[in-house]
Amino acid sequence: MEDTEIHKGLAGVVVDTTAISKVVQETNSLTYRGYPVQELAANCSFEEVAYLIWNGELPTADQLKEFTERERADRQVDPKIVDLILGLPTDSHPMQVLRTAISYIGAVDPDGEAAGPEANQKKAERLFAQIPTLVAIDHRRRHGLDPIAPDPSLGFSANFFHMTFGEVPEKEVVRCFDVSMILYAEHSFNASTFTARVVTSTLSDLYSAVTAAVGALKGPLHGGANEAVMAALEEVGTADNVGAWLDDALAEKKKIMGFGHRVYKHGDSRVPTMRKAFEDMAAIKKADDLLALYNTFEEDFVSRKGIYPNLDYPSGPAYHLMGFDTQAFTPIFVMSRITGWTAHIMEQQASNALIRPLSAYDGAAQREVPAER
Ligand SMILES: CC(=O)SCCNC(=O)CCNC(=O)[C@H](O)C(C)(C)COP(=O)(O)OP(=O)(O)OC[C@H]1O[C@@H](n2cnc3c(N)ncnc32)[C@H](O)[C@@H]1OP(=O)(O)O
Numbered sequence: 001m002e003d004t005e006i007h008k009g010l011a012g013v014v015v016d017t018t019a020i021s022k023v024v025q026e027t028n029s030l031t032y033r034g035y036p037v038q039e040l041a042a043n044c045s046f047e048e049v050a051y052l053i054w055n056g057e058l059p060t061a062d063q064l065k066e067f068t069e070r071e072r073a074d075r076q077v078d079p080k081i082v083d084l085i086l087g088l089p090t091d092s093h094p095m096q097v098l099r100t101a102i103s104y105i106g107a108v109d110p111d112g113e114a115a116g117p118e119a120n121q122k123k124a125e126r127l128f129a130q131i132p133t134l135v136a137i138d139h140r141r142r143h144g145l146d147p148i149a150p151d152p153s154l155g156f157s158a159n160f161f162h163m164t165f166g167e168v169p170e171k172e173v174v175r176c177f178d179v180s181m182i183l184y185a186e187h188s189f190n191a192s193t194f195t196a197r198v199v200t201s202t203l204s205d206l207y208s209a210v211t212a213a214v215g216a217l218k219g220p221l222h223g224g225a226n227e228a229v230m231a232a233l234e235e236v237g238t239a240d241n242v243g244a245w246l247d248d249a250l251a252e253k254k255k256i257m258g259f260g261h262r263v264y265k266h267g268d269s270r271v272p273t274m275r276k277a278f279e280d281m282a283a284i285k286k287a288d289d290l291l292a293l294y295n296t297f298e299e300d301f302v303s304r305k306g307i308y309p310n311l312d313y314p315s316g317p318a319y320h321l322m323g324f325d326t327q328a329f330t331p332i333f334v335m336s337r338i339t340g341w342t343a344h345i346m347e348q349q350a351s352n353a354l355i356r357p358l359s360a361y362d363g364a365a366q367r368e369v370p371a372e373r
């Protein structure tokens with residue numbers, strides 16, 4: 001192999017600048033457009049944070065009113081998309097369903113291939129409004145239930161509960177969900193966002209970039225971990241079983257989902273806030289057993305490996321207690337991350353360079369094609 005330094009997985013490589021968010025490993029901190037994410041989670045609605053991520057500033061009351069009116073008016077999806085989802089095999093993974101539906105929305109977008117900043121902002125807002133509708137339709141389909149139309153009198157998170165379950169839970173539950181949306185919204189050059197930027201760098205369109213990003217998020221080393229966390233906790237069953245379960249999993253050299261992070265090595269900036277939301281959910285649902293299992297699992301794994309939970313660890317069981325089925329967890333992540341992805345797509349477009357790294361060849365030496373074969 002050539003004598004070149006390899007940056008496997010692009011670890012530690014700074015690829016470009018961004019003004020959208022800042023992740024600081026040393027201080028475990030995360031800011032969106034300069035605001036600490038914990039402060040946003042404590043003081044803002046998800047709609048305000050979405051506006052901030054796209055526009056660089058929190059909205060004024062008038063700006064928020066206009067934005068939420070647009071969002072509420074845009075929620076209904078084309079009946080052809082409902083038919084498309086209902087026609088897919090019932091065992092299709094919800095991330096495959098979502099990827100297919102988003103790609104379809106792109107193909108029938110009335111604004112076609114228009115790709116200037118204004119057209120892309122409109123597309124981003126439409127996806128923001130419609131992805132929850134897609135996720136709710138698919139959730140109900142898995143349970144043999146018909147879709148429920150969006151309710152424009154409800155905010156983003158309350159409407160999602162309404163479309164999924166036909167009712168809106170107590171406001172504390174809706175708030176825990178809203179907090180999870182704020183925390184999941186944006187995280188610099190993570191794998192799915194970088195995927196979106198790579199696609200955008202070829203001057204491809206926003207829907208192609210988002211569709212590719214959904215594919216990247218699906219994997220269990222990234223967004224798919226929130227589902228895998230819940231599957232593991234269900235397999236372990238009770239706090240008493242944690243030690244033996246971890247003995248076996250680590251003997252088999254399994255990765256423990258919901259722990260570890262490429263950037264944060266001393267804990268994820270978002271976990272304390274989401275952990276509190278999970279604890280609130282456990283109190284509301286009187287889920288002492290799940291909370292005990294969660295705590296025991298975390299303490300045991302951290303003491304063995306010194307590897308800390310990431311955001312997917314508390315959000316998986318929190319979504320479970322809110323009543324969502326496990327397969328919906330990563331699609332729910334998409335409902336939030338669509339804001340970050342599309343902000344990065346627009347940022348990449350505004351200052352583009354084709355993303356095309358180099359590779360060091362380590363295959364067969366050059367040779368001739370044999371005449372006889
Ligand atoms: C929202 C998000 O996307 S957050 C991330 C969600 N993903 C997960 O929770 C999946 C589980 N975690 C992991 O697989 C990893 O921690 C990743 C992929 C997130 C980060 O990986 P990297 O930065 O590449 O770290 P890397 O995989 O090199 O790990 C370093 C060491 O810690 C170990 N390690 C890291 N995470 C874990 C884990 N969750 N379970 C067991 N061991 C782990 C690795 O095996 C490796 O050990 P080694 O040096 O003995 O080989």
Ligand SMILES: O=C([O-])CC(=O)C(=O)O
Nearest residue numbers: 186187189190191262263
């Ligand atoms: O930043 C990462 O690599 C993964 C992550 O936590 C996220 O995308 O939220």
